[in-house]
Amino acid sequence: MESFVLPMPKKSFPPAAARDGYHHGALRKALIDASEALLAERGLEGFSLREVARRSGVSPAAPAHHFGDAAGLLRVVATLAFEGLTVALEAGNARGKGDPVARLREQGVGYVGFALGYPGRFGLMFRPDIEKDDELERSSLAAFAVLEWGVRNLYGVSASQPLTPTQWNALLSLWSVVHGFAQLALAGNFDRFELAGGREALLRQVLAPMLDQHLAALKPAATRGRSRTKGVRA
Amino acid sequence: MESFVLPMPKKSFPPAAARDGYHHGALRKALIDASEALLAERGLEGFSLREVARRSGVSPAAPAHHFGDAAGLLRVVATLAFEGLTVALEAGNARGKGDPVARLREQGVGYVGFALGYPGRFGLMFRPDIEKDDELERSSLAAFAVLEWGVRNLYGVSASQPLTPTQWNALLSLWSVVHGFAQLALAGNFDRFELAGGREALLRQVLAPMLDQHLAALKPAATRGRSRTKGVRA
DNA sequence: TGTACATCAGTGAACGCGCGTTCACTGATGTAC
DNA sequence: TGTACATCAGTGAACGCGCGTTCACTGATGTAC
Numbered sequence: 064m065e066s067f068v069l070p071m072p073k074k075s076f077p078p079a080a081a082r083d084g085y086h087h088g089a090l091r092k093a094l095i096d097a098s099e100a101l102l103a104e105r106g107l108e109g110f111s112l113r114e115v116a117r118r119s120g121v122s123p124a125a126p127a128h129h130f131g132d133a134a135g136l137l138r139v140v141a142t143l144a145f146e147g148l149t150v151a152l153e154a155g156n157a158r159g160k161g162d163p164v165a166r167l168r169e170q171g172v173g174y175v176g177f178a179l180g181y182p183g184r185f186g187l188m189f190r191p192d193i194e195k196d197d198e199l200e201r202s203s204l205a206a207f208a209v210l211e212w213g214v215r216n217l218y219g220v221s222a223s224q225p226l227t228p229t230q231w232n233a234l235l236s237l238w239s240v241v242h243g244f245a246q247l248a249l250a251g252n253f254d255r256f257e258l259a260g261g262r263e264a265l266l267r268q269v270l271a272p273m274l275d276q277h278l279a280a281l282k283p284a285a286t287r288g289r290s291r292t293k294g295v296r297a
Numbered sequence: 298m299e300s301f302v303l304p305m306p307k308k309s310f311p312p313a314a315a316r317d318g319y320h321h322g323a324l325r326k327a328l329i330d331a332s333e334a335l336l337a338e339r340g341l342e343g344f345s346l347r348e349v350a351r352r353s354g355v356s357p358a359a360p361a362h363h364f365g366d367a368a369g370l371l372r373v374v375a376t377l378a379f380e381g382l383t384v385a386l387e388a389g390n391a392r393g394k395g396d397p398v399a400r401l402r403e404q405g406v407g408y409v410g411f412a413l414g415y416p417g418r419f420g421l422m423f424r425p426d427i428e429k430d431d432e433l434e435r436s437s438l439a440a441f442a443v444l445e446w447g448v449r450n451l452y453g454v455s456a457s458q459p460l461t462p463t464q465w466n467a468l469l470s471l472w473s474v475v476h477g478f479a480q481l482a483l484a485g486n487f488d489r490f491e492l493a494g495g496r497e498a499l500l501r502q503v504l505a506p507m508l509d510q511h512l513a514a515l516k517p518a519a520t521r522g523r524s525r526t527k528g529v530r531a
Numbered sequence: 532t533g534t535a536c537a538t539c540a541g542t543g544a545a546c547g548c549g550c551g552t553t554c555a556c557t558g559a560t561g562t563a564c
Numbered sequence: 565t566g567t568a569c570a571t572c573a574g575t576g577a578a579c580g581c582g583c584g585t586t587c588a589c590t591g592a593t594g595t596a597c
Contacts, residue, residue, distance in 0.1 A: 280514020
């Protein structure tokens with residue numbers, strides 16, 4: 064499909080990606096990226112559609128063609144954010160190899176790492192005032208499902224069995240602890256630690272040991288006394 | 298100081314509290330209350346000084362006499378919020394009587410109860426973008442100190458001794474778990490539980506058992522094997 | 532006890548600003564024949 | 565391969581709005597003598 068040697072195209076030769084009289088080429092993506100950057104810088108109350116358009120080099124009316132209105136754009140950003148969180152959780156799960164505790168610890172590291180790495184996205188995801196459409200609902204449930212799978216795996220509970228109250232508690236407290244840690248870290252409450260390694264050190268020197276300590280408590284009989292049942296699924 | 302029987306004041310007799318040609322009487326408090334209500338309803342990005350003035354029945358320029366500008370008002374609200382949180386934590390601590398674990402559990406219940414009871418205040422307290430003055434700094438440290446005292450009490454560590462890494466982890470994870478629980482609850486992520494008792498049930502049927510489970514893990518040698526040392530500080 | 536005066540706590544009109552959204556439009560791209 | 569036309573993705577000017585803050589002002593309250 065690519066002309067490879069002789070005849071140069073007669074007219075302009077800006078590579079398709081960089082052209083700009085064109086239409087824009089990738090305005091949709093540019094608007095999403097600009098939204099995330101703006102949210103990260105100023106939070107939701109500093110967000111404005113006009114500023115997003117400005118940063119994308121486009122007139123204030125342009126975003127309407129892609130997202131309808133401001134709420135539509137934010138809904139798409141939130142949906143992509145949950146998809147990103149799901150990827151981060153699954154990567155953590157894989158990092159933990161076969162060990163159910165390590166899997167959950169790494170999911171937690173993935174959760175907080177996502178929050179610190181994409182504060183703009185993360186700040187948007189858990190807003191009560193953003194009204195969900197089907198896609199957003201689905202993507203948020205998908206992220207939660209990864210966590211739930213990890214807890215089922217820890218206790219050897221198959222997907223068809225209900226969780227016991229104790230197991231529910233474990234799921235909730237794990238979710239709460241990583242969510243709270245992320246929020247507190249983003250709010251600057253851990254700045255006093257002044258860790259040399261920055262973000263990575265916060266995850267590995269503070270969060271990971273804390274989660275290990277937390278998780279050690281949650282697997283009471285699962286790995287201590289009797290041998291564990293085989294992991295659910297796979 | 299109060300005239301107690303005979304002579305009625307000659308002119309108008311609205312009781313001082315309800316007068317309104319007066320000056321207003323308690324505008325400062327009215328503005329703070331209105332701010333909290335507005336924050337609870339619409340969050341920080343829905344907050345406006347004019348709306349606060351409107352709800353207080355006063356012209357848009359009036360708040361400037363008491364707080365300088367909008368940031369000044371919010372700073373005062375945040376300071377009061379931390380003072381309220383401190384009271385809630387201390388009340389929890391007292392509810393736990395002599396038992397260090399119960400004290401921390403009740404502190405946690407107090408923390409989340411405060412957040413759910415005053416979402417306007419709570420949402421404001423952990424904003425990175427609010428610049429602190431001395432009073433705000435002091436009030437936030439005071440709240441944290443109550444939590445820290447509870448953890449020291451759990452491990453029998455006096456105020457002059459440093460905490461070990463494990464003890465630090467316990468403090469951090471406790472703070473994270475209650476903070477995250479509160480945030481998730483406020484964001485509506487626990488709505489699916491549809492508890493009959495509402496807020497109280499969420500605290501007592503979900504949060505409290507979860508914290509007990511969590512705390513049981515954090516006091517490894519402290520209460521299980523050897524007898525605990527006497528609590529630090531009375 | 533009166534009086535003069537300073538200060539305090541409010542009014543209300545006005546400012547300039549950035550916002551979301553609308554509107555008629557235009558030029559580039561894609562498609563049917 | 566050309567041509568006619570529809571559609572798509574943008575422009576830029578304009579709208580009405582609510583905002584924070586300023587300004588000169590006013591009337592009530594507190595204080596000195």
